[in-house]
Amino acid sequence: MNKIELSIIAISRSVTQSSNYAVVLREDHGERRLPVIVGGNEAQSIAIAIERLDSSRPMTHDLFKNTLEILNSDLREVVINEIREGIFFSRLILDRDGDIIEIDSRTSDALALAVRFGCPIYTYDHIMSEAGVTMEDEETEEEMDDVGTQTAARDKDNLARYNVKELNTMLDEVLSNENYEKAALIRDELQRRGSN
CATH class of the missing domain: 1.20.5 (Single alpha-helices involved in coiled-coils or other helix-helix interfaces)
Incomplete structure (x- = not known):
C-alpha cells in the first residue's frame, strides 16, 4: 500500500464533542482533509509544539521525546494505519541504532510526538476514502476561521x-x-x- 503524507493545518474545537478538539490533517498532494478528534490535553500539547512554546516543566509528550532520545531512538514517521468504528489507530516507526521498531499508539499521542520530532505523518488511501472529506480551499479556510x-x-x-x-x-x-x-x-x- 502506498502511503499518503499528511500535514496538520488546523486545530479547532469539535462541533460534535464540546470537550474535544479536531486536528485537521490535509494530504500533501490532494484536496482531502482528515479530521481527527482528540482530547483537550492532547490538543493543547500539539498546539504547544506547533507554536514552539516553552513550559517550565516538560509535558508528557516532551518527557517521552526526551526518553526516546536518551535511549538513542529517533521517531522516523507516524502512520495512521487503521480506523475501526470511527477510532483511528496509529503506529510510531522508530529507528534505534539502525533497528526499526514499531509501537502501537493513540493517534492523538502520535501526532503530538510527530510535531515534536518534526517527522512525517502518513496514512493510507482506504482511510482517506472512509474518513476523509474533500473541501474547496476557501470553504476549509472559512470553516476553520469561523470556529x-x-x-x-x-x-x-x-x-x-x-x-x-x-x-x-x-x-x-x-x-x-x-x-x-x-x-x-x-x-x-x-x-x-x-x-x-
Whole structure:
C-alpha cells in the first residue's frame, strides 16, 4: 500500500464533542482533509509544539521525546494505519541504532510526538476514502476561521487594554497554570508591541 503524507493545518474545537478538539490533517498532494478528534490535553500539547512554546516543566509528550532520545531512538514517521468504528489507530516507526521498531499508539499521542520530532505523518488511501472529506480551499479556510476567530478576536481585544507589565504578569500566571493557548495570545500581543 502506498502511503499518503499528511500535514496538520488546523486545530479547532469539535462541533460534535464540546470537550474535544479536531486536528485537521490535509494530504500533501490532494484536496482531502482528515479530521481527527482528540482530547483537550492532547490538543493543547500539539498546539504547544506547533507554536514552539516553552513550559517550565516538560509535558508528557516532551518527557517521552526526551526518553526516546536518551535511549538513542529517533521517531522516523507516524502512520495512521487503521480506523475501526470511527477510532483511528496509529503506529510510531522508530529507528534505534539502525533497528526499526514499531509501537502501537493513540493517534492523538502520535501526532503530538510527530510535531515534536518534526517527522512525517502518513496514512493510507482506504482511510482517506472512509474518513476523509474533500473541501474547496476557501470553504476549509472559512470553516476553520469561523470556529475560533470570534473567541480569539475577543481575547485579543481584551489584551489590548492591559499595559506591558500587566501582560507579563498575566503571561507568568497562565504559563504556571499551563494555559498555553492564552499564553500564545499574550505572547503575540507582547510581540506586536515590540516587548518581551
